[in-house]
Each structure stands twice: as structure tokens, then as C-alpha cells.
Amino acid sequence: MDRIQFDRVSKRYTLGERTNAREALVAMARTLIGRGPGAAPELWSLRDVSFTVADGEALGIIGRNGAGKSTILKVLTGITAPTRGVSRTRGRVAALLEVGTGFHEELTGRENIYLNGAILGMARRDIARAFDAIVDFSGVERFLDTPVKRYSSGMYLRLAFAVAAHLEPDVLVVDEILAVGDAEFQRKCLGRMEQAEKEGRTVVFVSHDLDTLGKLCRRSLWLDAGQIRAEGDSKELVRDYLSSGLAPVGVGYAVVRGGPVTVKGVRVLGARGPSGQAMMREDSLSIEVDFSLAELVPGMDIALYVSTSQGVRVIDQAVSDREPARLEAGEYTAQLNLPPVLNVGDFVVGVWFGTAHTEFLDEPAAATFTLHGNDRGRPDRVLVYEHPVVVRPLSPA
Amino acid sequence: MMAAVQPAGLTERWTENTVTGVSRGRPWTALWQARELIGYLALRDLRLRYRQAVLGVIWVLAQPIASVAIFTVVFSRLAGVGSEGVPYPLFALVGMVTWTYFSGTVASASTVLVNNASLVTKVYFPRMAAPAASLLPPGIDLVMSLVLVGALAAWFGVFSGVRLLAAPFWLLLLLVSAFGVSLWLAALNVRYRDIQHAVAPVLQLWLFASPVAYPATLLSGWKELVYAVNPMVGVIGLGRWALLGTPWPGWSLMVSAGSAALVLISGLVYFSRAQRSFADVI
Numbered sequence: 001m002d003r004i005q006f007d008r009v010s011k012r013y014t015l016g017e018r019t020n021a022r023e024a025l026v027a028m029a030r031t032l033i034g035r036g037p038g039a040a041p042e043l044w045s046l047r048d049v050s051f052t053v054a055d056g057e058a059l060g061i062i063g064r065n066g067a068g069k070s071t072i073l074k075v076l077t078g079i080t081a082p083t084r085g086v087s088r089t090r091g092r093v094a095a096l097l098e099v100g101t102g103f104h105e106e107l108t109g110r111e112n113i114y115l116n117g118a119i120l121g122m123a124r125r126d127i128a129r130a131f132d133a134i135v136d137f138s139g140v141e142r143f144l145d146t147p148v149k150r151y152s153s154g155m156y157l158r159l160a161f162a163v164a165a166h167l168e169p170d171v172l173v174v175d176e177i178l179a180v181g182d183a184e185f186q187r188k189c190l191g192r193m194e195q196a197e198k199e200g201r202t203v204v205f206v207s208h209d210l211d212t213l214g215k216l217c218r219r220s221l222w223l224d225a226g227q228i229r230a231e232g233d234s235k236e237l238v239r240d241y242l243s244s245g246l247a248p249v250g251v252g253y254a255v256v257r258g259g260p261v262t263v264k265g266v267r268v269l270g271a272r273g274p275s276g277q278a279m280m281r282e283d284s285l286s287i288e289v290d291f292s293l294a295e296l297v298p299g300m301d302i303a304l305y306v307s308t309s310q311g312v313r314v315i316d317q318a319v320s321d322r323e324p325a326r327l328e329a330g331e332y333t334a335q336l337n338l339p340p341v342l343n344v345g346d347f348v349v350g351v352w353f354g355t356a357h358t359e360f361l362d363e364p365a366a367a368t369f370t371l372h373g374n375d376r377g378r379p380d381r382v383l384v385y386e387h388p389v390v391v392r393p394l395s396p397a
Numbered sequence: 398m399m400a401a402v403q404p405a406g407l408t409e410r411w412t413e414n415t416v417t418g419v420s421r422g423r424p425w426t427a428l429w430q431a432r433e434l435i436g437y438l439a440l441r442d443l444r445l446r447y448r449q450a451v452l453g454v455i456w457v458l459a460q461p462i463a464s465v466a467i468f469t470v471v472f473s474r475l476a477g478v479g480s481e482g483v484p485y486p487l488f489a490l491v492g493m494v495t496w497t498y499f500s501g502t503v504a505s506a507s508t509v510l511v512n513n514a515s516l517v518t519k520v521y522f523p524r525m526a527a528p529a530a531s532l533l534p535p536g537i538d539l540v541m542s543l544v545l546v547g548a549l550a551a552w553f554g555v556f557s558g559v560r561l562l563a564a565p566f567w568l569l570l571l572l573v574s575a576f577g578v579s580l581w582l583a584a585l586n587v588r589y590r591d592i593q594h595a596v597a598p599v600l601q602l603w604l605f606a607s608p609v610a611y612p613a614t615l616l617s618g619w620k621e622l623v624y625a626v627n628p629m630v631g632v633i634g635l636g637r638w639a640l641l642g643t644p645w646p647g648w649s650l651m652v653s654a655g656s657a658a659l660v661l662i663s664g665l666v667y668f669s670r671a672q673r674s675f676a677d678v679i
Contacts, residue, residue, distance in 0.1 A: 013677060022591070024589065063420045074676065075414060077412075077520075077521045078412070078418070078419035078521040079417040079517075079519070079520065079521050079676045080673075080674070080676040080677055081414060081416060081417065081419070081673035081674070082415065082416060083415060083416065084416065086413075086414065086415050087413070088411050088412065089408075089411070089412050089414075090410065090412070093412070093521075095519075095520065097519045097520075098515070098519045101515055101516060101519040102513075102515075102516050104441060104445070106444075106445050107441065107444060107445075107450060112440075113442065114437060115437045115438075115440075115441055118433050118436075118437040118438075119434065119516060119520055119522060120520065121521075121522070123433060124433050151633055217458045344517045386573065
């Protein structure tokens with residue numbers, strides 16, 4: 001039986017919505033005297049989206065920035081109303097669209113557990129019952145009566161996720177939370193989500209981490225410009241998604257914006273020139289990202305990463321591996337040089353912009369490239385390490 | 398497994414999100430279901446307010462005491478305004494305590510949604526819980542202030558007798574008036590941020606347009622009834638009648654009660670309609 005039904009859901013946003021009375025009055029006056037400003041610019045974030053999720057199923061949602069993934073989650077959870085269509089959910093829905101929503105800096109860990117639990121829809125009884133488990137999971141026992149403003153960001157995240165993780169909902173909705181936190185935190189989160197799935201809860205998961213998404217969700221939706229472009233087995237869909245619309249290889253795709261950042265183009269260059277030509281496994285590569293900044297960003301961090309066509313991330317290098325840059329507004333090119341370490345095959349370049357505190361944009365399928373040549377009979381390996389296995393005789397003792 | 402813990406009926410119920418938003422039945426039902434959340438939100442505000450204030454209670458009482466002192470000098474001594482047969486400081490204190498609750502609630506409710514914008518855009522919760530939670534912390538202040546009223550009444554030897562039993566109706570009318578105005582302003586402020594700037598000066602004017610420092614009986618006949626369209630006229634009149642034994646406010650109370658009810662009902666309707674787009678425009 002279904003847990004979630006989306007029935008021809010559309011959602012329109014009006015851009016530049018008026019939030020002050022003077023502008024509203026001016027607009028009203030203009031309309032009255034027949035010199036209206038015309039229709040305000042509109043954006044259809046979702047168009048006629050229909051799908052269902054069965055009881056106990058885990059559904060992944062993939063798509064580029066602005067494809068409407070977050071809007072689906074907001075309609076699904078009731079945060080915003082659809083412009084057309086109906087979304088239905090059965091049972092209790094818990095959404096983790098952001099870690100730590102409703103936490104208050106001045107309140108202690110204990111107070112925040114209760115407040116946050118109530119905000120997420122838990123009854124006091126349920127919170128009290130889960131309290132020890134939450135504290136255990138978060139590992140902040142010693143600091144329970146300390147205001148969370150004195151917590152490290154790691155402790156804060158762990159506590160916030162711990163509350164949400166113990167909601168025990170019928171439908172768990174998770175948006176991109178794994179983008180934050182350290183490796184151990186991410187492992188804990190994933191473990192908890194897998195457990196939820198095993199317990200028969202319905203999970204809807206949005207992530208740029210396509211590898212994880214493929215493992216966690218058997219079925220996925222591929223959202224493109226507010227519409228469902230494809231739907232089906234996650235692994236196949238991820239593969240199609242990563243190789244979609246990216247040819248001609250290495251040439252920039254549609255401009256992507258996030259925060260003050262506008263990415264204008266992504267190129268992959270081989271030693272023999274642009275990647276339009278064949279690139280050989282033995283060549284050194286260079287990935288270049290042209291972008292502009294609308295304002296000064298003090299702790300600018302940029303990461304370039306390379307994934308296999310199955311979505312396994314093999315290289316991920318960031319500006320902050322040395323130290324974040326202080327960048328004035330302007331136009332830049334970010335460059336990453338790669339020695340010939342990758343094996344023959346198809347690869348996908350991802351770009352990430354942000355600071356230590358915020359993410360501006362994350363585009364895991366910014367460009368693709370193909371390496372040709374000889375895989376020396378081992379097509380499964382991703383990296384080629386130029387040192388062979390050495391065999392030497394066992395020397396007598 | 399959770400399915401075993403939850404009552405079967407609950408898990409089988411479908412929740413619909415349509416063009417008009419998620420419907421959770423009548424506003425009162427939704428508020429009742431959200432009572433724990435309302436409690437926690439109110440508790441949060443209380444904790445924050447008194448976390449680092451050593452003299453907490455004293456500050457609560459300082460405001461009405463200071464106002465009453467000023468009113469006593471200006472209105473009673475200098476202007477010679479009457480006080481319906483009870484000592485003026487006591488007369489003004491009941492008015493001021495009532496007014497302080499109303500203005501405190503309205504001021505905090507008008508910004509409550511905008512201040513919790515991250516909640517509104519990231520979590521579904523019955524939106525009405527936020528302005529409802531604003532009703533509680535000033536209620537604690539009101540209770541403490543009433544102790545002061547009692548002490549002052551005992552000092553002056555004023556006792557209204559059996560009429561004290563009607564005090565809950567005074568509180569109810571106060572609550573209805575405050576919640577109605579709060580709903581309107583909280584929802585309007587999401588779209589028009591001008592509201593939060595306008596609230597302080599408007600409340601200032603409203604204070605002097607309410608019979609806090611003077612009796613409503615300065616006006617008479619039809620003027621008094623028009624004046625009573627301001628719900629606070631009836632609320633304060635009823636409070637003084639119940640607590641101090643001043644004359645029964647009569648028809649002006651009916652006008653005020655009707656006006657308060659109208660504001661509340663229209664506020665509920667407006668808020669329910671506006672809430673579907675809160676997350677989009679906030």
C-alpha cells in the first residue's frame with residue numbers, strides 16, 4: 001500500500017514577491033489606473049509531478065540544482081502548498097531538511113532536545129522515552145546542561161541529528177544532510193537511515209552523494225526543470241543522469257548559480273588540448289572552472305571532484321586542503337591538475353562552492369570526460385597505480 | 398518497530414496537502430493538538446528572557462508601577478481625572494496591568510513568525526502555534542502583577558466581594574482580544590515587514606485611546622458606544638468592575654465583546670488563508 005501519493009503536483013513561485021507595503025500599494029495603484037507592471041516573473045518549480053512511494057520503500061531523488069528536489073520535499077511535508085494538484089501522505093511524516101532547525105543557542109542541550117522534538121512533532125512522552133537513546137547517539141552527555149552555543153559544531157550537529165533520528169516516523173524525509181559533518185557523523189547518519197529502512201519505514205532521500213543514494217534507495221526519480229525525466233532502478237538512473245546532456249565532453253553547460261557564485265563553464269583539458277579530442281589514459285589532465293563572484297567572500301572554498309560513471313567519488317580536492325581563499329568580487333578560473341592516475345573509462349567532474357559554514361552550490365555532474373587507451377585487462381580498477389606487485393623469493397631465515 | 402506502538406487508526410489516516418495547504422480541521426482542534434509545542438515555544442521565550450536577569454520578577458512589576466506613578470501625578474493630581482470611586486493608583490494599576498498583557502502579547506506575536514523564519518521554511522508545524530505561544534509568557538507577568546493588585550487593594554481596603562468570581566470572564570475577553578489582534582499582525586508581517594515597525598507607535602497611541610489612565614465614563618451616550626469599538630474599553634471596564642467594584646460597564650461592554658469576537662474570527666480566517674504561502678514569502 002502507498003505511503004506517499006503525488007497527484008499532478010505543480011508549484012509556482014513568483015519571483016521578487018513584494019514584502020513591503022509601499023511597493024504593494026504602488027503596484028495596486030498601477031493596476032487600478034491600468035498601467036500595471038505586467039505579470040510578475042514566475043517560476044514553475046514543479047510541473048505536473050506524479051509518483052507514489054509504497055510502504056517501506058526508499059526513494060531517491062536526483063537532479064541538478066534548481067530542478068525542484070527541495071520543492072518536492074516541501075510540498076510532501078506540508079511546509080508549502082502546491083499551486084495545483086494534491087500530495088497525500090499516510091502516517092507521521094518527519095522531515096530533516098536542515099540539521100538543527102529550531103535549536104536555540106542560549107538553551108541547554110537538554111532543553112533543545114525537548115524543544116526540537118516538539119517542533120519536529122514528537123509528543124513529550126515519546127521524547128522522554130527516547131531521551132537516553134538520543135543522548136547516547138549524540139555523545140554529548142557531559143554537556144547536557146550547557147547552552148549549545150558553547151558546543152563545537154560537531155557536537156551541535158550530532159545532537160541535532162540524534163533528535164531527528166529518534167523520531168520514529170512512518171515516513172522519513174531527508175534532504176542533503178550528509179553534506180555537513182565529519183566522516184564519523186556521516187557514517188552514523190547513514191547507519192540510522194539504513195536502520196529506519198530495515199524497520200519498514202518509508203524513506204525519501206535527496207542527495208548529491210549519488211553513491212550513497214544508490215546504496216540506500218533501490219528506486220529513484222530523476223527531476224529535470226521541475227518535471228520527472230526518468231524513474232526507475234537507482235543505479236541505472238544514476239548512470240544515465242551522470243552521462244546525460246554532458247556531451248560534447250568538457251564544454252561548459254548551462255550557467256549554474258548558487259549564493260554569490262555563478263559557474264560559467266567547466267572544461268577538462270588533456271595534455272593534447274581540449275577534451276573534444278580523445279584523451280588518453282597516460283595524459284595529464286587539467287580541470288578548469290570559470291566562475292564569477294558577485295561579492296567578497298572571506299573564506300571561499302572550492303572543491304573539484306571526479307566520480308566514476310557509477311557515482312563513486314575517486315578524487316576530491318579543495319582549496320581548503322591548503323587554506324580557504326579570500327576572494328573579491330570578480331571573475332576567476334579554478335584549476336586542478338591531475339597526474340595520469342585514472343583508468344580508462346567515463347568520468348564525471350563535480351564542482352562545489354561554499355565556505356566552512358554554508359554551501360553555495362554543489363553540481364556533481366558539471367562535465368564528463370572519457371579516457372581512452374589500454375586498461376591492461378583490468379577494467380574494474382578505477383585508479384592506476386604505477387607500481388606493480390613485486391614477487392620475491394621467501395628468503396630462508 | 399514503531400508501527401506496533403502507534404495506534405492503528407493514526408497510521409492509516411491520509412493527510413492531504415492541496416492548493417489550500419494542509420488541513421488539520423478547525424483552528425481549535427489544530428491548536429489543541431499542538432498544545433505541547435505551544436508550551437515549549439512559550440517556555441523557550443520565558444527561559445531566554447530570564448536566563449541572565451537576576452532580578453526577573455522585579456522587572457516585571459517595574460513597568461506597571463512606573464506607569465501608574467506617572468499617571469497618578471499627571472492625570473490624577475494635575476488634571477484631576479476621576480477614578481470611579483476607587484483610589485486612583487489602584488484604578489490605574491488594574492488598567493495598566495490589563496494593557497501590559499495586551500501590548501506585550503501583540504508586540505511579540507507580530508514578529509513571532511518572521512523571527513522563526515527558519516522554522517517556517519524548514520518544518521511543518523501548525524503555524525497558529527507560534528502566535529498562540531506568544532500569549533503565554535506575558536500571562537506569567539500578568540499573574541505576578543495581579544499579586545501586586547491584590548496587595549494594593551488590601552492596603553486601600555478595597556474588596557469587590559462576590560464579583561471576583563467574574564474575573565475569569567475578564568481574562569477570557571482579554572485573551573480573545575489579544576489573540577485576534579495577534580493573528581492579524583503575525584500573518585500580515587510575513588508579507589509586509591512594515592507591520593513590525595508600525596506596532597510600537599500604534600500601541601503607544603492605542604494605550605491613550607484606551608481607558609487605562611482615565612475612566613471610560615468621560616464619554617457618554619452614543620460616543621461611549623463608538624469608543625467601545627476598541628475592545629480594550631470593555632476589557633478594562635470589566636476588569637475594574639470585577640476586581641475593584643466600579644460601576645457595571647453596561648452596553649459598552651457588549652460592543653467591545655462583539656468587536657473582540659469579530660477581530661478574532663476574522664483573524665482566524667485571515668491567518669488560515671495566509672498560512673499556505675508563509676513558507677514562500679517569508
